[in-house]
Amino acid sequence: MITVLDLGNNNVKGINDKGTLINFRSNLSKSYESYPDGFNYILLDGEYTYFEKGIFSKEYIKTNKDYKAQLLYGIAKLYPNEDKVETNLTLLLPLSEMQHKSKYGTDLTNKQFKFTVRATKKKDMIVNIKNVFVVPEGYASYSLVDEKIKAGNVLIIDIGGRTTNVVAMDYGKAQILETYKIGILDFYLKLKNLNADKQYKLEDIEKAIERKDIKVSQKDLANFMNDILNEISLAVNINHYKVFFTGGGSIVLKDIIKNILPEQCVLLDDPLYSNVKGALVFSKQYWSSENNG
Numbered sequence: 001m002i003t004v005l006d007l008g009n010n011n012v013k014g015i016n017d018k019g020t021l022i023n024f025r026s027n028l029s030k031s032y033e034s035y036p037d038g039f040n041y042i043l044l045d046g047e048y049t050y051f052e053k054g055i056f057s058k059e060y061i062k063t064n065k066d067y068k069a070q071l072l073y074g075i076a077k078l079y080p081n082e083d084k085v086e087t088n089l090t091l092l093l094p095l096s097e098m099q100h101k102s103k104y105g106t107d108l109t110n111k112q113f114k115f116t117v118r119a120t121k122k123k124d125m126i127v128n129i130k131n132v133f134v135v136p137e138g139y140a141s142y143s144l145v146d147e148k149i150k151a152g153n154v155l156i157i158d159i160g161g162r163t164t165n166v167v168a169m170d171y172g173k174a175q176i177l178e179t180y181k182i183g184i185l186d187f188y189l190k191l192k193n194l195n196a197d198k199q200y201k202l203e204d205i206e207k208a209i210e211r212k213d214i215k216v217s218q219k220d221l222a223n224f225m226n227d228i229l230n231e232i233s234l235a236v237n238i239n240h241y242k243v244f245f246t247g248g249g250s251i252v253l254k255d256i257i258k259n260i261l262p263e264q265c266v267l268l269d270d271p272l273y274s275n276v277k278g279a280l281v282f283s284k285q286y287w288s289s290e291n292n293g
Contacts, residue, residue: 029054
């Protein structure tokens with residue numbers, strides 16, 4: 001069994017080797033609630049963690065976060081009918097944080113977790129994590145690019161919550177693997193500040209846009225895309241590549257990608273899930289070679 005989770009700053013995404021996909025918002029709360037069963041939660045080691053309420057983490061480095069409850073909640077959502085799960089686990093990290101990947105291995109390899117979860121339903125669960133594999137964000141999505149296109153110059157721009165990963169590949173060989181501290185939450189923060197009179201929390205902005213309580217113009221979107229491109233421009237020129245935008249942030253900017261950027265810039269298929277789907281491809285290869293090695 002293989003489980004892949006991307007513990008993103010804006011959304012958590014997951015897939016298993018049966019193809020089941022999940023995603024949920026990354027904000028959480030550990031505040032006291034008088035009626036826990038009114039919310040979705042994990043009860044782990046005597047502590048409740050509530051999901052899709054509360055605040056987003058401000059910590060950039062993912063391995064420094066208090067991530068275990070979020071991880072186990074993701075596993076519970078991927079296996080809604082299972083009370084006991086034994087799985088190999090793949091996690092994703094920004095390119096700049098791959099140096100910290102051993103922390104995931106130390107924290108999780110051959111570890112058992114017993115907890116109560118309320119997601120689709122309330123239940124007690126046992127999760128046994130066998131081995132841990134870590135795949136870099138952005139690079140994971142490269143595995144989904146058509147092989148004919150990989151024979152040329154390919155640029156992946158993976159726009160996440162707080163970071164943007166840039167992967168430049170020339171004829172299948174990596175040229176640039178970088179992470180920049182700009183993501184879609186920076187755009188939401190700008191909108192929050194522009195609408196300061198309404199006293200929105202950062203966590204409210206996405207829903208306020210969906211309800212059309214906050215109007216977002218094409219100029220706003222184009223300006224933020226320009227902010228991203230300015231960040232990466234010293235390292236790479238998009239005019240020299242077939243450019244694939246991916247990540248949840250790219251969905252927000254899809255009209256700019258389609259209508260304003262040069263025609264060689266496109267949105268990768270299924271951008272919210274491309275990293276976990278690509279990581280699953282790498283995971284199957286990795287554990288197949290481990291078993292055969």
